[in-house]
Amino acid sequence: MSEQNLPTTAHAWHLDSRPAGRPATSDLSLREVELPTPGPGQLLVTNEYLSVDPYMRGRMSDKKSYIEPYEVGAPLDGPAVGRVLASNAEGFAPGDHVVHFLGWRDHAVLDAATAQKVDPNLAPLPAYLGVLGVTGLTAYIGLERFAKIKEGDTVFVSGAAGAVGSIAGQIAKLKGAGLVIGSAGSAEKVKLLVEEYGYDAAFNYKNGPVAEQLAKAAPEGIDVFFDNVGGEHLEAAIGALKLHARIVLCGMVSQYNGEEVVGPRNLWNLSVTRSDILSFMVSEELDLQPDFVREVGGWLATGKLHYRETVREGLDNTFDAFLAMMRGENVGKMIVKL
Numbered sequence: 001m002s003e004q005n006l007p008t009t010a011h012a013w014h015l016d017s018r019p020a021g022r023p024a025t026s027d028l029s030l031r032e033v034e035l036p037t038p039g040p041g042q043l044l045v046t047n048e049y050l051s052v053d054p055y056m057r058g059r060m061s062d063k064k065s066y067i068e069p070y071e072v073g074a075p076l077d078g079p080a081v082g083r084v085l086a087s088n089a090e091g092f093a094p095g096d097h098v099v100h101f102l103g104w105r106d107h108a109v110l111d112a113a114t115a116q117k118v119d120p121n122l123a124p125l126p127a128y129l130g131v132l133g134v135t136g137l138t139a140y141i142g143l144e145r146f147a148k149i150k151e152g153d154t155v156f157v158s159g160a161a162g163a164v165g166s167i168a169g170q171i172a173k174l175k176g177a178g179l180v181i182g183s184a185g186s187a188e189k190v191k192l193l194v195e196e197y198g199y200d201a202a203f204n205y206k207n208g209p210v211a212e213q214l215a216k217a218a219p220e221g222i223d224v225f226f227d228n229v230g231g232e233h234l235e236a237a238i239g240a241l242k243l244h245a246r247i248v249l250c251g252m253v254s255q256y257n258g259e260e261v262v263g264p265r266n267l268w269n270l271s272v273t274r275s276d277i278l279s280f281m282v283s284e285e286l287d288l289q290p291d292f293v294r295e296v297g298g299w300l301a302t303g304k305l306h307y308r309e310t311v312r313e314g315l316d317n318t319f320d321a322f323l324a325m326m327r328g329e330n331v332g333k334m335i336v337k338l
Contacts, residue, residue: 006044006086010035012075012105013318019060022326027060028319033075036109038088043098043112045082050103050315050336051129052322053078053163054228054251066281078103079134081118081125092117099128106315106338123300130333131167131307132296134282139168139226140292141285142248143175146278147224152178154218156237159228160202161189163333164250168226169199170305171296177224181217183210183233185328192331196306211236226250235264238275245275308332 012033019027038044056078059070070076080103084096089112092098098115102108118128130136143149155172159165160182169180182193182202193202203213210232214222223245225237230252237247270277299305310330312321318336325334 007046007107008035009033010105010107011315013315014075015060015070015072017072018062019057023057023060023319023323025319028076030316030319033105035107038086038109041089041112042109043084043089043092043115044086045080045098045100045102045108045110045115046085047080047082047103047106047108047338048097049081049126049129050318050338051079051133052318052325052334052336053135054326056322057326076104077101079129080104080108081128082108087112097125099133104318126309126311126333126335126337127307129335130163130309131300131305132293135163135333136167136296137289137292138250138282139164139171140296141280141282141288142226142250143168143171143224144291145285145288146248146280147172147226147246149175149177149224151176153223154179154181154221154242155224155226156181156183156214156218156222156240157199157226157228158183158205158233158237159251159328160184160193160197160199161331162228162328163330165226165228166193166197166307166332167305168250169193170197170299172224172226173198174299174304179218181214181222183213183229189331192308196308198306205233209236211239214240221245224248227252235266238264238266238269241269241273241275243273243275245273247275247277249277249279309335311335311337313337 014031016029017027058065062069081099084094097118100115102110155177157165157169161184169182173180179200182199183205184190190202190204193199201217214236221242222240225247228251308331321336
């Protein structure tokens with residue numbers, strides 16, 4: 001593409017107001033913005049796939065968190081895969097595909113140092129936002145470094161049909177877990193967990209108290225809880241812990257909208273069972289990325305690891321895709337195709 005044909009404007013989603021409870025259409029808007037000319041060390045990228053993720057709801061609020069909140073009146077951002085249109089950076093050329101963090105828009109000018117080149121011939125581009133991206137890496141780090149799965153462990157994963165949960169359960173099994181249990185929000189997802197992802201047992205958390213259903217699936221208790229949901233799920237898991245169990249906190253999607261917070265009311269059981277609650281930031285554990293690429297890439301190549309994506313099309317539908325993901329309508333990673 002010649003320089004005179006490069007885009008000079010982009011369309012980007014902006015935060016207009018901080019949501020009270022569930023985000024509404026009045027909280028965000030899609031606006032046209034000027035696109036600067038790439039400077040030294042910068043790239044101009046046209047985005048092809050965007051990621052929408054639960055943590056983004058927290059950034060729409062101004063509560064203290066592990067990541068800076070979005071600014072009111074400013075564009076949102078998040079993981080994206082795009083094609084380089086123009087490069088002023090060594091090692092990048094027009095036509096290259098990169099993963100970067102200026103999503104929620106159709107074009108972006110960004111520092112090449114913040115982008116990672118990816119090969120569409122090795123894996124489909126959306127996979128670099130999911131199973132081969134931060135999503136898969138999150139599941140891998142949580143289980144490998146923090147849960148420290150041991151042969152024969154009983155593992156419970158909440159939100160098990162979601163982007164991270166669907167990968168976490170499979171990794172636990174591949175790492176030697178003896179019994180892997182998942183929760184999901186529909187009969188179809190429960191079936192998927194057992195028949196495609198290899199979970200040993202699964203239940204629909206809408207069918208009754210989580211603690212009762214978990215007790216039926218794991219009558220002897222659990223060694224590891226990989227939590228994506230929080231609330232009732234976390235309380236149920238604490239009540240089911242074996243001695244020296246590990247709880248890995250990955251997410252708490254049930255509480256991101258600031259609605260009624262449920263539990264846990266049984267923290268004393270952590271002392272009774274001498275168990276640990278562990279949390280982590282992916283960006284602080286990147287020394288595991290080479291192991292992640294080697295192991296997960298190998299499992300994908302041999303068909304031992306399966307993944308699903310839910311794809312919505314069009315930048316205009318990005319916010320709707322985000323809301324659908326927050327309602328649990330996705331199976332696997334929610335992706336927006338531009």
